[in-house]
Amino acid sequence: MPNEVKGLNEECGLFGIWGSEHAAQLTYDGLHSLQHRGQEGAGIVSNDHGEFHRQRGLGLLAEVFSDPQKMTTLTGQAAVGHVRYATAGNHGVENIQPMLFDHPQVKQFALAHNGNLTNANQLRQELRAQNVTFQATSDSELLGELVQVSNQPDFISQLKAGLNHIRGGFAYIMMTPTALVAALDPNGFRPLVIGKMDDGATIICSETCALDQVGATFVRDVEPGEVVIVNNHGMTIDHFTTDTHLAICSMEYIYFARPDSVIRGISVHEARLRMGANIAKEAPVKADVVIGVPNSSLSAAIGYAKASGIPYDMGMIKNQYVARTFIEPTQAKRARGVSMKLSVVKSVVAGKDIVLVDDSIVRGTTSSYIVRLLKKAGAKSVHVRIASPVLKFPCYYGIDIQTTKELIGANHTVDEIRDLIGADSLAYLSVDGLVNAIGELNDTTNHGLCTAYFDGQYPTPLYDYQAGFDEEVARLGLYEGVQHID
Structure with missing residues (x-):
């Protein structure tokens, strides 16, 4: 019998807000309702008229921000926050998000990621060939580095190019000095929702329970392949791809999401x-x-x-008070x-x-x-x-x-x-x-769910993982019914 006591763990929870005088506090409150999605680390980056301030650390959200002085440094009317459980990379503070990147046009941007990239090894090799030095060991950094080395003329074009180069499951919330930007992979494996506060602030986060926590009204889901841009002029919906196929992770409904959340209307x-x-x-x-x-x-x-x-x-x-x-x-x-x-x-x-x-x-x-x-x-x-x-x-x-x-x-x-x-x-x-x-979950003949954990029907190629997967299922004789994707 397996000799570990360990449950399922999903990578991260995301929360971003634009246009509120209480941006950092609302981000903290929203992340608190997403704590079930990650307990290893937490971080918040605030945006005060283009100046970024960051606080992050290992542990639960309340542990990271146990010193009240930390919140007082997070000034501004926009923020992005993250709670982490690691599926890729080590458990060091360098992997705690949001991550910060310098940029020649927008000066700086923050990035928070939920998911796992299936072509991360290939991307690292390509980026190393371009003399990129990595600041962390998780795959979450890779999109930021792709944006930095892109030869496209502006940040959004660079972002779209990077999004079209990565594979796997990914939900991102990014923040530049002038905008909050979100993107979801072409299959929509992870939930990402948009909400509105009474004061006009816009929120993008992992689950509707976080909208409820801060008193926001649900507006819509972020759709697969979308790029959502929020700034002082409002919200714009763009796309990095229209080649999409909804396959939201069925484990969100089974285990990961909070029972008071609503995912794609369910x-x-x-x-x-x-x-x-x-x-x-x-x-x-x-x-x-x-x-x-x-x-x-x-x-x-x-x-x-x-x-x-x-x-x-x-x-x-x-007992809710026992350590992990x-x-x-x-x-x-x-x-x-x-x-x-x-x-x-x-x-x-x-x-x-x-x-x-x-x-x-x-x-x-x-x-x-x-x-x-x-x-x-x-x-x-x-x-x-x-x-x-x-x-x-x-x-x-x-x-x-x-x-x-x-x-x-x-x-x-x-x-x-x-x-x-x-x-x-x-x-x-x-x-x-x-x-x-x-x-x-949609009007097509497909049910809109990823059930690969149960039936081996993966909705995408596995890239870095394909060889290891082939070896394991062959060893166990599980090939019957498995979809082999080239």
Whole structure:
């Protein structure tokens, strides 16, 4: 069985604002609601009449800005902020965003990125050949360097050229002295939304929950291939490409996004309710009570209970104040961290047949621990229902699953996983059940989702990752049904 206690992690949360006297404070507040998207570092750059001020550091947002004096330095009516979880590059402060770049025409620009570039190695080689010296080790810097070496006549043209040269999943928010600029990859893997404040300020951020946090009204989603430019004259919608194919990451709905967010018109909470209802229909079981693994699985557990008629109850509690466990240096410390995070309400589970609903199983260790915890508390049986399909394939667009060796679902059958985690039964939601739960995201025959982690159907070439992917799926015999993209 995998020997790490580690959950899924997505790279970053972005927040940018233009035209507010309280730009830095609103950015802080917005980032606070996006903290679930990254806990390793945080940073804010403010724009005071063309002069940039930056504060950044390692740790949670509140830790980075624990000194009130830091916020007082972030003056101006525009700002861009970032919370980070690393999928590429090391964990040093040099990789904490927003990053700053000098520019001969606009003087300086700030850049914040969410996602993962699949041709980063190739880009680094090309840039090194042009004598570029890198300031960090993550792929987030690459677009900024491409802008700097471009021979196009102006910043937006240089940006478009750079965007057409990078591949993978990317959502960017950039700031020049005179504008806030956002761009989304041609597949729209990561969410990016636009909102408006009552005072006229414009906000661009990763999720609608951040708009709600600061009292902004949702205006629209940033569309794949778009470049959005906000300045003192208003907002302009441009494009770096019209060759687009919507394939938003299905894990946003399953796990990453906050339940109070809305992604492309679909409530995350409502989608999770339907996921739970669909797995109840696909894999019914007789039981006394339904419980969910807090917190991201609670919506799905409620959906399962409603569809099955089995009562839902709060059988587990999550301690919100325990330090993050995935960075602990030893297995013993990681396991202790999980035990401190989760506890069972014994009166709910003792002597009962339990349906335990979770959003996913990545490595299996946490699931095994939870099943043991429930049985130790007196549960007669534990029937695990996963409100997503089996995770079999890596993600290359901004989630830290880049090898099948990490995935219990790639290395074991469902029956084997059931035995490994000690469950009395185990069932996963089907891919069709997932797509049905989320709903159609566009009017084409395609459902508008990336489900590659479950079915191997990658919507883009894999570039740097293709050789390693071919080797892994061949080793595991997973080629059946996999889309091999040349």
